[in-house]
Every structure is written in C-alpha cells, then in structure tokens.
Amino acid sequence: MTPYVSREINTKLQVTCQNCNLSEVCIPRGLSHKDVERISNIVVRKKILHKGEYLYRQGDPFRGILTIKAGTAKLVALDLDGNEFLTGYYLPGELLGFDGLADDRHACSAMALETLTYCEIPAEQIDSLCREVPNLMRELFRHVGKALTTETDHHLLNQRSAEERVAGFLLDLSDRLSCRGLSGIEINLTLSRADIGNYLRLTMETVSRLLKSLENMGLITVSAKSIRILDKDKLRDLFNKSSSEGV
Amino acid sequence: MTPYVSREINTKLQVTCQNCNLSEVCIPRGLSHKDVERISNIVVRKKILHKGEYLYRQGDPFRGILTIKAGTAKLVALDLDGNEFLTGYYLPGELLGFDGLADDRHACSAMALETLTYCEIPAEQIDSLCREVPNLMRELFRHVGKALTTETDHHLLNQRSAEERVAGFLLDLSDRLSCRGLSGIEINLTLSRADIGNYLRLTMETVSRLLKSLENMGLITVSAKSIRILDKDKLRDLFNKSSSEGV
C-alpha cells in the first residue's frame, strides 16, 4: 500500500530513496524515515549502463558502495593467469563495491549483464555520512558482513558435486528473485553457460549437461536463457543429496 | 626500538594496546596515539584458552571483534551435512569475528588450536567506539573488507590443482608469519593434516602425499608438524605452474 511510483529512472528528479520500490531490500531497510531522507540527499542516482559496460574495474580507486536499481551485474576477479573468476552475481537492491574497502582499490571488476541502472554512495561521503547517521554505519557493517558469509556459502557450494552446484545455484537465484517480488519459478538467466560455469567452477559443457539432466528428470525446463522450475522440492532434495545418501 | 614489554598476558594490568607487541599488525595500525589510548580502555584482554576450546560457536550471539595475542585459531563452518569446513586459520594480530556481523549471530565457530590468548572489542561497544573514534570505524571497514578479499583468495586457491593448493598454503602461511616477525622458513604447523585438507578441500591422504612429494623435490623438509621451506622460489614457481605451462 505504499504509494506507487514510476520505475522510470529517467524521471530523475522524482526518484529518491524514500519512494524507491526497492526500499525494502536496499539500504533503507531498517532505517527511520528521517535517516533515509538524510541519505537520499547524498546518494547519487547514476545513468544507464549497457550490457558489457563496467560499473568499476579491478584496480580502480574505490568508488563507493553501489546498489542496482534495475538489471543484473556480475563481479569478476582475475586470477594470476588472467582467467576470469565470477565471484558474484547481483540483482536489483543488492549492494556491491565492498571489494574496494580493504585497500582503496577494487579487487574485482563489476560488469553490467544487461541494461542497468544503479545508485551510489560515493566513497568520499561514506565516512561523514556514517558519522551523521549511525544507523547507516550499522547497516553497512551488516551488509559487508553479509557479503562475507555469502562468499563463504559460495565457496562451500563450489566444493559439492557438479549436480548439487547447479541445483544450488538455481535455488539460490530463485529465492533471491522471490525476495524482490519477481518470479522465482520463471527465471530469465542473464548469465551465459560459461558464466554459470565460471561461477560454479565447472566447464560450460558440464553446466550444459547438468541442465539437460535436470530437465530429463522433470525438475526444470530449459529453453536458451529461460529456465522454469517445475519441482522445487525435488530440486532441493537433489541439492541435499549427500546427506540423505543411498536412496 | 620500541620499548620491550613482557609477552605475559598474566601481568594483566600492564598490557595495553599502546605497549602491545602486535600494534603494528593489529587494530592500532594506522591510528594515532590518542585514538589507541581511547580504544585500549575498552578492549578487553581475555584469559587463556586451551587447545580445542572455543572463542565462540556457530549460532552464538555476535560477541565482538577479537584479535589473537598469542597462539593460533581455526574458523570452522558446518555445512548442511554437519561436515566441517575450515574457512580460516588465524595468527597473532589477526582479527576474527566478522562472521557475526550479518545477523548478530556467528556463522562460524572459532577454536583454539593451541594455548591461546586474545583481546576483544565487545559487540555492544563497537557502535559507540566507532562514533567516538572515526578512524577506528575506517579501520574496521578496512579489516572486514580484507576478510572478504581473503575469503575470495581462499576460494580461488581451492579451485587450483592439489599441488598448487598445498604450495599456496605454505607460501601464504610463510608470508603471514614473516609479517609478524616470526620465521617464515621454519614453520610449526598447528593444523593437522586433516585440518589442512579441510582448509584446501583435499583429503588428508592427498595432503600427505603432496607434502611428501614437495619434500622429494627438495623444496621443503617435513617432520611431523614442523615444516622447513628450503627453496621458496621454486615453491613459488610450482604455485604459478599453470601460467608457465609446458616446461
């Protein structure tokens, strides 16, 4: 019953944190109306990026904490050999940029996977803003802590069997989409098979084979970049396979 | 040339952040004398823990940010099946506890690997202390950011070949010991083979085989829990093997 507000980023003057449709998942979550107002004046609402463009690049000076308004992005680290490693995949309302906190340079690159709009708390403002709005400080600590446990979960996922990894990836994505009021059943992948493989540390061939296998089992249907989850419970069972061994 | 101060935690009254021998690597790093004084009054210097005792357990309410004064600790997450996953291994001056930031409960357990002493910024004090000492806030953000990139590096390491993982583990440990003024050559492992395997997501058999193999190559000598690095450069070459393929 919150007043409906246009999703168009183009109507720039109107869009504030107070009326943003993502206020339930983004920074404002848990902050008072007054705090949000304070923050909203600082937050920079950025222009559109197109597929393949960077929000920031590995090695860039830390630019701030970003949050996606619309679209999806991937976070990529380069290993010693220059190979990509997809460390994260971001949906609207999710925060990124924490990889720049450690030494004021971004340790990863963030790239738009499709047309994307985002907001930013500029690096130079974080300090003063946190001092003025202690609740924001607490929220930022909470978010960066969340980024840490998410990375641990990702690491844990990638130690499981290829089948469990793919199942886990779909379940995670489904849940995160649901949280944002989007369909957790009809999933539109913006990642390529190679990207998914990169995220799960599998080859694209293995990802392809396993999506087909899940389809053959009747758990999902796959058609190009669109995946429909037919049986989430069975998918979950598959994900937890190792614990209920032997059946 | 800083005045030498007893390492004995038992002489409680004397030990402050100002005179702690770890001030170059721990929280005080980069803070003014005055800031350190302020913090030192809040920091709680804890009693001795013995091998196998917990600093905190998964599910416990967030207790604060801890730093090890003497000894080593492991950070362990339990996966869905109840299997251990060793997410981190901590040396004196290293901070832990960030796994409790996200939802005020610790996502991991921290266990002493040997007799251990540590200090603590209690959870309830972090907020006010950060407000009084903005430089501390910045340092904490830096540290939690570091924890995040460290976890990504760990994740990346665990995607490499078993040989590279073991070599990388030894190199990392060696460097971290060196930073603390300890020998990076004569390494005393406090982790068991199973723990190392757990950290590197290898079986203890594989770890054992590869330590033996590195010994046969003349890069290290192994005797029980004591490892001596004989040729760090060659060890580094081995770690970077995949990039200089074919030789």
Added chain:
DNA sequence: CGTATTATTGACTCCATTCAAAGATAGTGG
C-alpha cells in the same frame, strides 16, 4: 540471410578420492 557467438553432445583422459592397511606419534596410567 549469412556470420559469429553460444550451446549441446560424445568419447576419452586424468586427477583426486576412496578404501584399506600399516606405521608413527602423543597422551595416559601403572
């Protein structure tokens, strides 16, 4: 409509795991 990119499918290989058994080490009580 044609070309480039991305995805699928198959056959074969190899690295790390598993299973199993022997050997070393550390901790305990007589």
Added chain:
DNA sequence: CCACTATCTTTGAATGGAGTCAATAATACG
C-alpha cells in the same frame, strides 16, 4: 620410565567424476 591405547599419518591400488578435445547444432546479431 615404559607399555598401552587412541589418534594421526603415510602409503598403495583401484575407481570415478569432471575436464578436455572435437564436432555439430542452435541462437543472436548485423
């Protein structure tokens, strides 16, 4: 101090899961 036990470590042989290489198919894009 030594014997005894439990735990940790080493070593070997066989297995299997995901990778690699390669060819074809589908999709996106100009």
